[in-house]
Amino acid sequence: MEKRELVVIGAGPAGLTAAIYGRRAGLDVLVLERGIAGGQINTTEEIENWPGVQHATGPELSEMFRSHAEKFKTEFRDAQVSSVEVRDDVKVVVTDKGEIEAEAVILATGAYFRRLGCEGEAEHIGQGVSYCAVCDGAFFEDEEIAVVGGGNTAVEEGEYLTAFASKVYIIHRRDEFRADRAAVERALSNPKIVPVWNTVVEKIEGDGMVENLVLKNIKTGETSNLPVAGVFMFVGQLPHDEPVRGLVEAVKGGWIKTDESMETSVEGLFAAGDVRDKDLRQVVTAASDGAIAAMAASAYINEQVHLRSVLLEPDHVIALFYSSIEREQVALSDVVDGAARAAGKKVALVDGYRNARMVEKLKIPSLPAMVELNSGKTARIKPLTSVADVEEFLK
Numbered sequence: 167m168e169k170r171e172l173v174v175i176g177a178g179p180a181g182l183t184a185a186i187y188g189r190r191a192g193l194d195v196l197v198l199e200r201g202i203a204g205g206q207i208n209t210t211e212e213i214e215n216w217p218g219v220q221h222a223t224g225p226e227l228s229e230m231f232r233s234h235a236e237k238f239k240t241e242f243r244d245a246q247v248s249s250v251e252v253r254d255d256v257k258v259v260v261t262d263k264g265e266i267e268a269e270a271v272i273l274a275t276g277a278y279f280r281r282l283g284c285e286g287e288a289e290h291i292g293q294g295v296s297y298c299a300v301c302d303g304a305f306f307e308d309e310e311i312a313v314v315g316g317g318n319t320a321v322e323e324g325e326y327l328t329a330f331a332s333k334v335y336i337i338h339r340r341d342e343f344r345a346d347r348a349a350v351e352r353a354l355s356n357p358k359i360v361p362v363w364n365t366v367v368e369k370i371e372g373d374g375m376v377e378n379l380v381l382k383n384i385k386t387g388e389t390s391n392l393p394v395a396g397v398f399m400f401v402g403q404l405p406h407d408e409p410v411r412g413l414v415e416a417v418k419g420g421w422i423k424t425d426e427s428m429e430t431s432v433e434g435l436f437a438a439g440d441v442r443d444k445d446l447r448q449v450v451t452a453a454s455d456g457a458i459a460a461m462a463a464s465a466y467i468n469e470q471v472h473l474r475s476v477l478l479e480p481d482h483v484i485a486l487f488y489s490s491i492e493r494e495q496v497a498l499s500d501v502v503d504g505a506a507r508a509a510g511k512k513v514a515l516v517d518g519y520r521n522a523r524m525v526e527k528l529k530i531p532s533l534p535a536m537v538e539l540n541s542g543k544t545a546r547i548k549p550l551t552s553v554a555d556v557e558e559f560l561k
């Protein structure tokens with residue numbers, strides 16, 4: 167099977183940033199992408215919040231990201247990833263072009279907005295139809311716009327949009343919002359917000375940009391026109407978590423849980439960008455996640471390679487596992503080192519605090535502990551209570 171150091175799944179802002187950082191850290195990086203590099207931003211004409219670039223179209227920014235990753239000789243492959251599996255502690259990425267074994271994997275598969283599905287929606291995306299208030303709200307200064315939805319996102323984002331728009335119609339198919347009470351009260355007390363109850367959008371019209379919505383009242387069947395310059399759809403956003411569904415911990419809806427270094431509940435498997443459980447899904451936060459994930463993946467790979475060569479591959483090893491944050495244990499490591507030299511033996515010193523997963527893997531009950539391994543298999547473990555225990559172990 168093909169073997170790689172770092173496999174990045176998805177070439178959006180998170181994946182491409184991970185590739186840049188991974189390559190600059192000296193890793194062998196393979197990026198798998200099923201579509202066009204750049205991800206979601208390819209579908210927008212206006213990006214005004216990527217620092218250093220006052221204005222770019224999405225495809226322009228995508229191209230800059232991709233060519234930046236190419237400059238560092240990132241390898242790209244057109245491939246659809248169906249799953250990531252852990253087989254005997256080895257991570258395997260299963261694609262439509264074969265299987266790849268990876269030291270570390272970064273899942274950067276992004277997310278997508280649910281479409282409303284009405285006539286005129288698809289052709290007006292980026293031309294007045296938007297799914298992201300933070301991205302596009304500022305383009306509607308002093309204009310009348312509409313929001314579709316009735317949950318927390320619709321109500322809160324609708325209120326956010328009143329900072330720009332002169333009026334925000336919130337179109338909802340029911341006669342009350344599903345959002346929590348505080349959000350609803352805040353929105354309804356805002357004079358710029360006009361709820362439109364029991365109503366659905368049948369058609370979005372406009373020559374180029376959005377100009378009008380054809381609405382239908384689902385109680386009376388009556389149709390009407392609502393002239394607006396834009397419409398924001400908040401009918402749901404979902405992660406592309408398919409490759410790791412059931413493998414890693416996730417919150418409701420499938421958003422992947424990570425720690426601060428972007429590691430998921432599976433060691434060596436990181437998640438970055440929109441696919442993650444997070445508050446703000448934007449290019450800048452995706453890029454940040456990608457950078458953090460790549461550096462953490464690099465540290466993980468180095469640690470694994472080092473530990474494998476020191477602990478698991480030799481025929482016979484004696485090691486002291488200690489905690490580098492306990493002063494007494496650091497002092498003990500010096501004593502053990504001295505005692506081993508005096509006895510003419512070699513003892514590998516392993517910081518069990520930084521390598522907690524290895525401690526877990528070897529089932530070491532507490533630190534400090536002496537461990538004897540034969541070809542990676544544990545022969546003896548002795549938690550230490552005194553220096554005499556060390557001498558006894560080394561006999």
Ligand SMILES: Cc1cc2nc3c(=O)[nH]c(=O)nc-3n(C[C@H](O)[C@H](O)[C@H](O)COP(=O)(O)OP(=O)(O)OC[C@H]3O[C@@H](n4cnc5c(N)ncnc54)[C@H](O)[C@@H]3O)c2cc1C
Pocket residue numbers: 175176177178179180181198199200201202203204205206207209210212213214215216245246247248274275276277292296297298301302406408409438439440441447448449450452
């Ligand atoms: C219309 C629109 C306008 C936006 N405007 C802005 C803006 O102005 N400013 C801003 O900061 N943000 C904006 N955003 C949000 C921004 O695009 C996202 O936050 C960002 O793209 C997330 O990056 P990502 O790398 O996490 O995921 P994505 O950009 O979604 O990239 C994920 C990539 O993974 C690939 N992929 C998914 N599953 C698989 C698989 N199984 N196998 C292989 N490849 C896979 C996808 O094809 C995709 O290329 C906008 C989003 C949209 C939709």
